[in-house]
Amino acid sequence: MTSSVTIVSVFPGLLGTYGDAGNEMALVHRLRSRDVPVEVVRVEPGSPVPTSGDIYLLGGGEDRAQALAADLIGPALRRAVDAGATVFGVCAGFQILGETFSDSSRTTYPGLGLLDVVTEPLPHRAVGEAVVACALPGTSSVVGFENHRGGTRLGAGAEPFGRVVAGVGNALTPGTEGARSGRVLGTYLHGPVLALNPALADFLLQGVVSSLSPIDDALALRARAHRLASPHAH
Numbered sequence: 001m002t003s004s005v006t007i008v009s010v011f012p013g014l015l016g017t018y019g020d021a022g023n024e025m026a027l028v029h030r031l032r033s034r035d036v037p038v039e040v041v042r043v044e045p046g047s048p049v050p051t052s053g054d055i056y057l058l059g060g061g062e063d064r065a066q067a068l069a070a071d072l073i074g075p076a077l078r079r080a081v082d083a084g085a086t087v088f089g090v091c092a093g094f095q096i097l098g099e100t101f102s103d104s105s106r107t108t109y110p111g112l113g114l115l116d117v118v119t120e121p122l123p124h125r126a127v128g129e130a131v132v133a134c135a136l137p138g139t140s141s142v143v144g145f146e147n148h149r150g151g152t153r154l155g156a157g158a159e160p161f162g163r164v165v166a167g168v169g170n171a172l173t174p175g176t177e178g179a180r181s182g183r184v185l186g187t188y189l190h191g192p193v194l195a196l197n198p199a200l201a202d203f204l205l206q207g208v209v210s211s212l213s214p215i216d217d218a219l220a221l222r223a224r225a226h227r228l229a230s231p232h233a234h
């Protein structure tokens, strides 16, 4: 456990087109509200990705930006994971964590090999509200918004992030959404998902901070309830 938490946002300039920067803001808010010191490192191409961070965030991005990001991250993220870091990737950021991903023109790129998943294009883009039944400690229904052409197949070494209640999810392993292997997690859910789902944000923080006092989540819970009540969530 650490006294100051380092959050690394990986290439937000490349992986920042789907509003997932809010995940960093949500984690920072949850730490500052509890008087836990936090340092944020936003690393962009050209600078080395630090290997000593506590939590690494990767967001959604366009196909070309995603392929470039995967190529530039190098072995840094693997070293961080070996040292015990938590990694949370959304959409493109999730696909990059896998073994390989193919874009809509079916060009295949190597992923970082941190999740036993492969991504291939679906016949149609998956766009809309999504609800996922998630079994991570403290979480239940995770709500968000998906917007992806890639679908993902889980290998034996990855468990799903959750089961699809509403929406499309991984599609290539039907009924599943996202993937997890230890402290490496990936999901298709934007939102930003950590702002809409405080329990999920706290699950990520639990690996780093020894005790998490309750904080006022009234606004986030209202936003969640609104999403869950939407006709698209059923």
Ligand code: GLN
Binding pocket: 018, 059, 060, 061, 062, 063, 066, 090, 091, 092, 093, 147, 148, 149, 150, 151
């Ligand atoms: N380019 C990827 C896809 O369409 C990721 C999109 C995203 O990050 N929202 O599957």
